[in-house]
Amino acid sequence: xxxxxxxxxxxxxxxxxxxxxxxxxxxxxxxxxxxxxxxxxxxxxxxxxxxxxxxxxxxxxxxxxxxxxxxxxxxxxxxxxxxxx
Numbered sequence: 001x002x003x004x005x006x007x008x009x010x011x012x013x014x015x016x017x018x019x020x021x022x023x024x025x026x027x028x029x030x031x032x033x034x035x036x037x038x039x040x041x042x043x044x045x046x047x048x049x050x051x052x053x054x055x056x057x058x059x060x061x062x063x064x065x066x067x068x069x070x071x072x073x074x075x076x077x078x079x080x081x082x083x084x085x
Contacts, residue, residue, distance in 0.1 A: 032065045
């Protein structure tokens with residue numbers, strides 16, 4: 001699918017190559033941060049799916065990212081909820 005898109009838009013080949021290089025370079029941070037960026041989760045999942053991140057590494061990073069996200073959002077809800085009681 002990506003290759004057919006690149007065949008149709010050859011000028012984008014260099015840009016997509018640069019983006020894929022950034023994804024490969026920062027894959028750990030990308031997987032860890034995507035839970036916190038509301039509205040971009042689907043786009044990030046597509047980007048992560050197109051990268052070469054091993055499934056085991058993704059599973060572990062996704063688990064810890066979701067755990068941190070749940071703790072941070074839970075603490076914020078608790079702290080702000082207790083403030084306005």
